[in-house]
Amino acid sequence: MTRALSLLAAGLALGSTPVLAAGPDLGAVQQSATNWPAIGMFLFFVLFTLGITYRAAKGSKSAADFYAAGGGISAGTNSLAIAGDYMSAASFLGISGLVYSSGFDGLIYSTGFLVGWPIVLFLIAERLRNLGKFTFADVASFRLDQTSIRIISATGTLVVVAFYLIAQMVGAGKLIQLLFGLPYLYAVVLVGALMIIYVAFGGMKATTWVQVIKACLLLGGASFMAGAVLYHYAFSPEKLFATAVQTHPKGDAIMAPGGLVSNPIDSLSLGVGLMFGTAGLPHILMRFFTVSDAQAARKSVFYATGLIGYFYILTFIIGFGGIAMLMSDPSYFKLGADGTTYDKIKDMLGGTNMVAVNLANAIGGPYFLGFISAVAFATILAVVAGLTLAGASAISHDLYAQVFARGRTTEKAEVNLSKASAVGIGIVAIVLGYIFENQNVAFMVGLAFSVAASCNFPVLAMSILWRGTTTWGALIGGLVGLVAAVTMVVLSDAVWVKTFGHPAALFPYANPALFSMPLAFVTIWAVSSIDRTRRANRERAAFDAQFVRSETGIGADGAHAH
Amino acid sequence: MSATQSAGPPASPHAQPLPGVVGTLDNPVSDPRLDRVSQNPIFQTLVRERNQYAWVLTGLMLVVYFGFIGLIAFDKALLATKLGGTASLGFYMGMFVIVFAFVLTGIYVARANTRFDRLSAELTRSLAK
Numbered sequence: 001m002t003r004a005l006s007l008l009a010a011g012l013a014l015g016s017t018p019v020l021a022a023g024p025d026l027g028a029v030q031q032s033a034t035n036w037p038a039i040g041m042f043l044f045f046v047l048f049t050l051g052i053t054y055r056a057a058k059g060s061k062s063a064a065d066f067y068a069a070g071g072g073i074s075a076g077t078n079s080l081a082i083a084g085d086y087m088s089a090a091s092f093l094g095i096s097g098l099v100y101s102s103g104f105d106g107l108i109y110s111t112g113f114l115v116g117w118p119i120v121l122f123l124i125a126e127r128l129r130n131l132g133k134f135t136f137a138d139v140a141s142f143r144l145d146q147t148s149i150r151i152i153s154a155t156g157t158l159v160v161v162a163f164y165l166i167a168q169m170v171g172a173g174k175l176i177q178l179l180f181g182l183p184y185l186y187a188v189v190l191v192g193a194l195m196i197i198y199v200a201f202g203g204m205k206a207t208t209w210v211q212v213i214k215a216c217l218l219l220g221g222a223s224f225m226a227g228a229v230l231y232h233y234a235f236s237p238e239k240l241f242a243t244a245v246q247t248h249p250k251g252d253a254i255m256a257p258g259g260l261v262s263n264p265i266d267s268l269s270l271g272v273g274l275m276f277g278t279a280g281l282p283h284i285l286m287r288f289f290t291v292s293d294a295q296a297a298r299k300s301v302f303y304a305t306g307l308i309g310y311f312y313i314l315t316f317i318i319g320f321g322g323i324a325m326l327m328s329d330p331s332y333f334k335l336g337a338d339g340t341t342y343d344k345i346k347d348m349l350g351g352t353n354m355v356a357v358n359l360a361n362a363i364g365g366p367y368f369l370g371f372i373s374a375v376a377f378a379t380i381l382a383v384v385a386g387l388t389l390a391g392a393s394a395i396s397h398d399l400y401a402q403v404f405a406r407g408r409t410t411e412k413a414e415v416n417l418s419k420a421s422a423v424g425i426g427i428v429a430i431v432l433g434y435i436f437e438n439q440n441v442a443f444m445v446g447l448a449f450s451v452a453a454s455c456n457f458p459v460l461a462m463s464i465l466w467r468g469t470t471t472w473g474a475l476i477g478g479l480v481g482l483v484a485a486v487t488m489v490v491l492s493d494a495v496w497v498k499t500f501g502h503p504a505a506l507f508p509y510a511n512p513a514l515f516s517m518p519l520a521f522v523t524i525w526a527v528s529s530i531d532r533t534r535r536a537n538r539e540r541a542a543f544d545a546q547f548v549r550s551e552t553g554i555g556a557d558g559a560h561a562h
Numbered sequence: 563m564s565a566t567q568s569a570g571p572p573a574s575p576h577a578q579p580l581p582g583v584v585g586t587l588d589n590p591v592s593d594p595r596l597d598r599v600s601q602n603p604i605f606q607t608l609v610r611e612r613n614q615y616a617w618v619l620t621g622l623m624l625v626v627y628f629g630f631i632g633l634i635a636f637d638k639a640l641l642a643t644k645l646g647g648t649a650s651l652g653f654y655m656g657m658f659v660i661v662f663a664f665v666l667t668g669i670y671v672a673r674a675n676t677r678f679d680r681l682s683a684e685l686t687r688s689l690a691k
Binding site for chain 1: 596599600605608609612616617619620623627628630631632634635636638641642644647648649650652653656657659660661663664666667668670671674675679682685
């Protein structure tokens with residue numbers, strides 16, 4: 001029966017419009033017959049999180065409640081929430097799928113996603129907590145011009161959020177399509193509606209708890225899967241790898257670096273983007289304002305690094321488990337015209353992003369498939385909620401309160417605007433998710449990281465670490481980094497050729513960060529150095545006060561709890 | 563940075579000994595009392611030691627990670643080398659990078675929780691005099 005469901009879903013995923021149109025009725029029949037466990041677990045998660053949202057909404061009164069959960073989150077809870085915010089569906093489904101199709105190459109992403117965390121800890125986390133209040137723009141604009149710096153920070157935030165959201169919405173649409181047999185659009189609308197509710201009503205409190213629950217479910221589910229895979233091979237990674245190498249069409253090549261980064265420059269550029277992008281993700285940076293002080297911020301990064309590293313090791317095992325356990329089983333593939341042959345990579349039901357979901361079925365049957373599907377869905381919800389909150393904060397706290405209203409606004413008006421922004425972002429996300437249905441998930445996340453590394457991170461790092469940084473420098477440098485990263489991606493093969501249909505890419509690499517990030521840093525340095533305005537002198541003089549506070553926390557906002 | 567946390571409760575005690583050095587978000591005020599902090603030898607030791615520590619660890623992470631990426635980029639054959647079984651050298655190196663990143667954060671936090679927090683507490687006491 002599960003197989004029938006999977007086949008149906010594959011038909012929906014790959015089929016033509018008439019099949020899609022017929023989807024809901026057929027899907028309803030199939031899902032009631034087979035997948036009540038999945039639906040039940042999913043509904044339970046939704047109801048439970050909505051309950052939390054209701055409680056959070058009643059307890060959220062001030063702006064500090066809305067943006068920073070009152071600032072009273074403990075280091076342990078925050079580390080789970082950081083992990084929940086960061087371990088996206090692109091990581092779970094995308095990387096296990098990448099390992100499935102290319103083996104070793106998946107590790108390039110896994111390590112890249114992780115190694116940004118030590119950098120965040122050593123250079124950013126404690127200073128951020130000491131200087132800021134709700135958004136990283138608070139920190140970047142600490143001694144610089146509010147209007148200019150908040151414009152560039154908010155723009156960087158919104159661009160990152162947009163790219164990241166697209167990837168999440170597409171993942172969500174595909175997943176629910178496979179699980180429930182619902183048309184893609186319904187799924188995307190459902191995710192959009194839920195994230196609006198979490199953020200608009202529950203603010204950071206609800207978002208935090210959704211992320212914590214999701215992190216526990218995801219780590220638990222992935223641990224079980226990886227454990228079951230290892231159990232199947234008598235806890236011998238060697239046996240698992242040997243079976244995988246025998247089964248995979250690429251054979252032994254899956255243990256070596258392959259085609260993902262065929263170009264040396266591109267692999268370095270990918271590395272730069274992933275590493276420093278982590279330090280510029282607005283929804284992650286925002287989490288440091290939910291703890292009471294720098295020490296808690298520090299500890300939460302340490303725990304979160306452990307949780308996230310452990311998770312990436314699990315995705316690697318899950319990907320190899322997929323190779324070893326699924327590739328020989330035709331029931332997980334769309335069969336060719338003769339009914340027996342299939343391409344072990346291209347014909348995977350639901351695409352290679354569904355490896356983890358299909359593997360769950362192979363391991364634990366339809367009940368575990370239902371559980372992992374519900375977990376993957378919860379994963380997406382938690383990440384989009386974090387992103388939406390970061391985007392809404394950039395609009396209300398940075399753009400509206402500081403740029404348009406010039407500080408002449410009330411806390412209540414600001415929070416209300418933030419809630420309205422969450423609704424707006426949700427609607428935009430639904431539209432974007434629909435437009436970008438057929439893009440690769442992991443690739444879109446790469447774009448978000450490149451922009452974060454090329455705009456947000458240079459502006460933030462230079463404003464807190466270098467005395468000489470002036471408003472003009474940060475503004476122009478951030479803008480140059482942002483425009484360079486986006487332009488290079490638009491002119492690259494993925495967009496210029498594959499999306500717009502031009503014959504050849506104008507930018508030869510897939511990842512821009514190796515060029516766009518240094519360009520941003522150099523521009524900030526150069527423009528700041530030649531900036532001889534009176535404001536620039538004042539800003540350099542104000543570095544001392546900022547330095548004392550960033551290093552000691554003296555004068556920092558304490559916990560916001562009432 | 564840890565000055566605030568040794569105190570615990572939200573109402574940060576530093577606000578009392580140094581009310582003027584607060585500097586709001588919108589307007590970081592310069593204050594003569596700032597000099598008391600920035601010229602305090604404990605502050606200088608804390609900042610020097612911690613920054614050295616942080617930059618050395620950052621450098622280690624960059625070397626290890628970009629060493630790994632550099633090998634992927636320039637010497638794929640080396641990473642494909644087998645170490646006994648099916649798993650390649652590249653696989654072990656990838657796992658090492660993940661574990662190394664976690665261990666580095668642990669090293670920093672251990673140092674910060676002991677040495678840097680103690681210096682911060684000393685700084686707080688010294689400023690309160």
